[in-house]
Amino acid sequence: MNLTVALTGxxxxxxxxxxxxxxxxxxxxxxxxxxxxxxxxRVLAEELGLCERDSLLEKLLGAASTKTVxxxxxxxxxxxxxxxxxxxxxIVLPCSMGTLAAIANGLANSLISRAADVTLKxxxxxxxxxRETPFNRIHLRNMTLAAEAGAVIFxxxxxxxxxxxxxxxxxxxxxxxxxxxxxxPQPGAYVWKAxx
Ligand SMILES: Cc1cc2nc3c(=O)[nH]c(=O)nc-3n(C[C@H](O)[C@H](O)[C@H](O)COP(=O)(O)O)c2cc1C
Numbered sequence: 001m002n003l004t005v006a007l008t009g010x011x012x013x014x015x016x017x018x019x020x021x022x023x024x025x026x027x028x029x030x031x032x033x034x035x036x037x038x039x040x041x042r043v044l045a046e047e048l049g050l051c052e053r054d055s056l057l058e059k060l061l062g063a064a065s066t067k068t069v070x071x072x073x074x075x076x077x078x079x080x081x082x083x084x085x086x087x088x089x090x091i092v093l094p095c096s097m098g099t100l101a102a103i104a105n106g107l108a109n110s111l112i113s114r115a116a117d118v119t120l121k122x123x124x125x126x127x128x129x130x131r132e133t134p135f136n137r138i139h140l141r142n143m144t145l146a147a148e149a150g151a152v153i154f155x156x157x158x159x160x161x162x163x164x165x166x167x168x169x170x171x172x173x174x175x176x177x178x179x180x181x182x183x184x185p186q187p188g189a190y191v192w193k194a195x196x
Contacts, residue, residue: 001028001088001184002088003029003087003091004032004033004115004119005019005034006036006092007094008096009040009043009098011043011094011131012094013040013047014171015093015156015174015175016094017048018172018175019093019179020057020068021060022179023179024061024066026186029067029184032065032068032069034068034071035080035112036053036056037073037110037112039096041056073110076111078111080115080118081114081115087118088125089126089127090115090116090124091182092112092116093129095130097130097139099113100130100143103117103120103126103151104143104146105142116128120149125152126150127178127181128143128146130153131155152181158171159177162190162192176188176190
């Protein structure tokens with residue numbers, strides 16, 4: 001699989017780190033294109049203590065990547081900005097309300113919003129892991145607009161019935177749900193079993 005992962009300035013940077021690590025380890029995934037918005041860097045500094053753009057990917061993965069390439073959000077000439085490039089889907093994790101608005105309204109003025117626009121026009125899976133609370137009416141309208149255009153609204157709402165012991169486990173299980181949704185079920189994913 002060839003996937004795009006975007007990190008935006010919503011809370012939940014650990015989720016993006018977890019999905020990048022999981023895709024890196026998944027042999028079914030040949031290539032990952034990673035884009036971090038400018039504003040995500042502020043949240044990364046706050047939540048993960050990572051404050052430099054240089055070698056950000058290496059810092060998130062803890063090692064050099066064998067399959068993930070990072071692009072600047074201004075790089076609108078990147079391969080993933082074109083529908084002719086055989087990307088198989090895009091995940092925005094976490095997705096801020098600002099990026100949701102740009103995608104829902106077709107702005108396509110950054111690599112993230114352009115790649116999402118292309119993903120929708122090519123009818124490929126676009127997963128928007130939106131994060132805000134509470135939602136105002138603009139957020140709700142934009143989610144409806146994006147869903148009507150073909151995006152999947154996959155809010156950052158973790159499960160509690162699996163009794164996660166910490167935020168890392170919560171993040172791992174959330175990422176498992178996202179990846180299962182796009183056809184990449186993961187070992188160790190919690191599966192609910194009702195008592196017989
Ligand atoms: C620590 C921190 C946490 C934030 N959390 C959220 C959030 O959960 N959801 C959201 O929509 N915006 C959040 N924001 C605001 C966004 O970062 C801001 O609206 C930004 O312009 C989004 O830009 P981007 O979509 O280009 O990444 C947060 C900002 C900071 C500094």
